[in-house]
Amino acid sequence: MFPPIYLSLLKFDSKQQRLICDAGLEKGFNYNSSYQGLTKTNSKPPGFWDQGHIRVKVGKGRETFEAGKSLLKKWGQFQLGWAEVDSGTPVQVESPVCVVAKTLFFWTANPLKVMWKNQSLPVCSWVLAWSLISRGGALLT
Template sequence: MLFISWLARPSSEYQASCLKHILPESFNYEEKHRNATEKAPFSNQFSEELGKDGYTLSHSRVRIGSGLQAYQKGKQLLNKWGHFQLRWAWVESSTCIKVGQKFCVCSQELVPWILMPLQILYVNDHKSSNDIHPSPSYNTVGLRNVPNIPNLKAIYCFGSGTLQGHLLAGEERFSVELDEDDNVWYEILSFSRPAHVLSFVAQPYVCLKQKIFAQQSTQAMLKAISERGV
């Protein structure tokens, strides 16, 4: 099952019709890895387990501003999918950020648009430093023994799991963090593996597109916050 729009940018109605064909809770990856990104940083053992199961870890973390105002605006951008409004890849900005919400990532590959369904697994909005740990995901991408990682004053994040019909299998997490030095960070953390013959054959291309997305998504966040006077 693969959802494609050959002639035009997929309308919201077409996306909704595609999602109707997906059964509830029809994730295309193992239940034992469900919600794993919420539990980052991963242990070495779990990271090795993901690797043995064929998953590739991807990570990007960039400072996008400073101060509470920048953090709040970063949250607003995530809530409006401002980080996912690229020319070639986007999510409907009206999509609600809530647990159980299904949505499509629309990605243009040469001519056709491919619709890739996901479901939001969790939404976390922590504001008390008492229940905030050092910034998530450092241990998931080979960054061992990183010195002077500050505790976080606040973090807002949500994670999504891939559904049947997605070219990949795995999870992706987006977060905005405010650390104790008032730096604001935008972070993308994901693990994925091919779930379709197309993504298997073109795996190097898929990895390249993930890197391009992380770069352009970060640039979009930086530009949006800058334009708002932060």
């Protein structure tokens, strides 16, 4: 059976996004659970995975790190006009996340889940990272 596809001519509102995430919770993950956490441990992913590691230097120093961290905690990387995540969505492990995006004439909604979070401040670098995983019913666009 195919997972549901969430399409709308209008952008999904917050209530609809919560309902879509709830439906995603009921469906579970759409991949083999033995792969859960692979990106956290830097284990070699299966050959069919396309794992992105994009790094961009946006500045240096603690002030820049704190500004970037603040933006990421509000899902700023998704606030693009044609795609977004509700900025009130917490970045917490097991937290549901709904990414809405406009593709041609339709808005899509993708229920996801935060799988892990790492916020560390080692001597040489600062790190803020987390991983999202598709929920049942996710249409990855």
